[in-house]
Amino acid sequence: MVVIEVKDFTKSFGQKTIHRGVNLTVNKGECVGLIGGSGSGKSVILRSLIGLEKPNSGQVLIHGTDIVPLKEDQLTDVRKKVAYVFQGGALFDSMTVEENLAYPLKEHTKLNLQDIKKKITETLKMFGLQGSEKLMPASLSGGMQKRVGLARAIIMGPEVVLYDEPTAGLDPFNTKKIQETILQLKKSGVTSILVTHDMPTAFAVCDRMVLLLNGKIVAQGTTEELQKDHSGIMQTFITGEEA
């Protein structure tokens, strides 16, 4: 069953055309790695999947509904089902860790404060962040900020998670923690797209990888296929011979 479908996606910024008819499908429970050189527009596609960007032309279908023509208030339902994990965490720096995690629960559920607190404690424990409830984001390490950002994104139990370079700049310990969380979510049936330059993580968590080059998807294959095949444009990118 197809959950995400991108059809003939075209996007320009001023005179610069970034995407020239990108087509992509992601099935339920699948984790797709979106790879490509810096500035190739991977994050723009990811942002378009929850309506943070609008393409110049083309369709973005989530569960068969085209979200491109939807207005900001009409996107709320999509955004409850599709979570976005920002590269830097994007935590609200005027709120504590607990308040950051409580934010979506207070906005979209009727849970009482006690239940919200319980859910936050459980989620923080899952991410190895217990005891950090009262800390402000500025006092957290980069790795912790990313993990709190991930915790906030998934606390509502989304059907789809979009990861924007979740392991960039992290030490091996935090990278492993993030990988484990992605695999855990995948096991529970969550569909996901991972934008990354971190190839070991992509190979560890993705079922399939697609390569974005010159505004188009030029190659794709399952992780097993890519591990066996040692030729082709995808391998050239992965081994660092071309960006």
Next chain:
Amino acid sequence: MINQLSINIGSALTQLVEFIGGLGLLLKQAWENIKSRPFYFGLLIEQIYHIGVRSFPLVFATAFSTGMVMALQFGLGLQRFGGKYYVPKIVALSLLRELGPVFAGLMVAGRVGAGITAEVGSMAVTQQIDAIRALGTSPIKRIVIPRVLACVIVLPLLTTFADTVGIFSSVIIGVSELGLDPMFFLQKVVTTVQLLDFMSGIFKSMFFGLFIGLVGCYYGMKTTGGTQGVGIATTKSVVMSSLFVVVGDFFLTKFFWVIERWSS
């Protein structure tokens, strides 16, 4: 050289049109969003505290010195013609109709306008505005409406405070430097000032508040380019807000003048 000049003028005009259009669009979005739930009352109260309560010392200092300077200048000038008894009337009318709202507006434009843009701009460059949207909530409701409304509510209060402080500081100078009786001074103020004089200043300050809040949020939400971008946006915001207070004051004065003539 002429070519370069025309390019510069063209670019400045484009920026102006973009600014006016963007501001209008933001006002429209805020108006549409204010009519639907949820309304973040707690955030509004928080902003009233930050914008209003914390501006009182600054407005007090400005109004106090302005009142004294006005009384001193008019006193010294009019004394030559034996007109020092007109000082209470002139000072009270100048403060209520012009200087109270304008100085309160300028102080708020500097302190609050800069603060709003810097805060919202920092949120924009660290993707916190995107996060608000990605979590299914509206930055217009959470960021723009509380700040703009707080400015509209708070500025008339600050103006009333500035008017009062300015008049009392002018009484001090009237008594100590011009030898006027304090009761005479206050009686002249009360008999001269009409409700319309006070209200025209209050309405002006509401417009100033609306514009300062909108401009602060507009430049904040549009901020790009990291910390340097935040600095640039903050400067633009303060310049535009202050300009509006000064230039807008003329048009608002004219507007209220027409209304007063029409109603009398």
